[in-house]
Amino acid sequence: MDVDISLRCVEMADRPAIIRIEAEATPNLRYLADVFPLFAGDPDGDFAVAEIEGEAVGCGKFTVMPDGTAWLEALRVRPDYQGLGVGKAFYRRFIETAAEKRIRTMRMYTNASNHASRGLAEHFGFSLAATYRSASAATANLPPGPHDTSFAELGDRDEAERLLMPFRDTWEGFCVMNRTFYGITPALCRHWTDRSMVYRDATSGSVIVLGARFLPERALHIALLGGELHAGLAFARERATNMGIGEVQCMWPPGRSGFASLLFASGFEPESRDYIVMEWNG
Ligand SMILES: CC(C)(COP(=O)(O)OP(=O)(O)OC[C@H]1O[C@@H](n2cnc3c(N)ncnc32)[C@H](O)[C@@H]1OP(=O)(O)O)[C@@H](O)C(=O)NCCC(=O)NCCS
Numbered sequence: 001m002d003v004d005i006s007l008r009c010v011e012m013a014d015r016p017a018i019i020r021i022e023a024e025a026t027p028n029l030r031y032l033a034d035v036f037p038l039f040a041g042d043p044d045g046d047f048a049v050a051e052i053e054g055e056a057v058g059c060g061k062f063t064v065m066p067d068g069t070a071w072l073e074a075l076r077v078r079p080d081y082q083g084l085g086v087g088k089a090f091y092r093r094f095i096e097t098a099a100e101k102r103i104r105t106m107r108m109y110t111n112a113s114n115h116a117s118r119g120l121a122e123h124f125g126f127s128l129a130a131t132y133r134s135a136s137a138a139t140a141n142l143p144p145g146p147h148d149t150s151f152a153e154l155g156d157r158d159e160a161e162r163l164l165m166p167f168r169d170t171w172e173g174f175c176v177m178n179r180t181f182y183g184i185t186p187a188l189c190r191h192w193t194d195r196s197m198v199y200r201d202a203t204s205g206s207v208i209v210l211g212a213r214f215l216p217e218r219a220l221h222i223a224l225l226g227g228e229l230h231a232g233l234a235f236a237r238e239r240a241t242n243m244g245i246g247e248v249q250c251m252w253p254p255g256r257s258g259f260a261s262l263l264f265a266s267g268f269e270p271e272s273r274d275y276i277v278m279e280w281n282g
Pocket residue numbers: 025026075076077078081082083084085086087088089109110111114115116117118119120123
């Protein structure tokens with residue numbers, strides 16, 4: 001069937017339509033109502049809506065990451081309009097946007113059993129970059145841990161880079177916050193340092209990246225944790241408690257099985273599905 005699909009930038013007035021698209025396409029994953037101003041007002045990105053005969057049927061967001069790569073997110077097509085080429089139209093727009101911005105690497109994530117999402121990405125030349133696991137804990141369920149730790153914010157970009165870059169190998173290249181996969185790069189280390197997300201405990205030699213890309217009230221995210229893990233988890237608990245945040249989330253590569261065991265022993269509940277990150281290099 002030949003369908004006329006048009007894509008344009010989202011406008012503020014599109015908020016109800018975007019909320020409807022998300023509610024129908026991903027009823028169990030809803031956050032666009034809350035991040036709408038952030039996404040629609042992103043000066044470096046492209047938040048677009050797809051229309052068929054004037055009806056808003058899909059949306060997708062192209063986001064420029066701190067290291068100059070692109071993150072493709074919030075791709076949603078209303079179920080009644082799936083299979084008509086809307087998702088492909090978004091990917092063509094993503095590739096055009098990347099070319100305009102001279103961006104050579106794009107990534108997206110999906111759950112490991114979302115064959116349509118993965119197949120669509122593969123259709124445009126994306127390939128599997130990594131698989132990650134996810135778990136979350138109610139803040140109140142986390143153990144208080146040792147009291148002789150002294151985490152303090154690390155404000156020195158160079159020192160943060162020195163401490164965090166070795167994670168690139170041990171965490172299989174990525175770290176995750178709000179289900180956004182960040183390549184571990186010096187630019188990212190600077191980005192997080194400038195946003196007060198890097199903490200070090202001189203006593204135990206531990207380092208942790210804690211924070212939220214958006215929706216900080218929903219969950220505190222552990223993007224990286226190394227050194228004495230109990231101490232780091234106790235610090236995450238303390239931060240979440242002090243900030244009134246009821247949940248702590250973490251995603252990690254399957255190879256870190258010892259890390260996973262510690263999370264589970266500390267009150268984290270695993271999600272049943274793994275997540276994959278797909279990558280395109282132009
Ligand atoms: C994934 C999604 C965006 C695809 O949108 P769409 O408009 O239906 O996609 P299109 O019609 O443009 O393209 C379909 C293509 O997807 C791929 N695809 C679809 N189903 C597939 C499957 N079961 N296995 C492998 N590839 C599949 C194919 O490449 C297909 O092209 P083809 O029909 O020529 O083979 C849509 O299904 C959706 O909104 N799903 C819910 C939200 C979601 O999963 N978002 C993605 C990331 S979280």
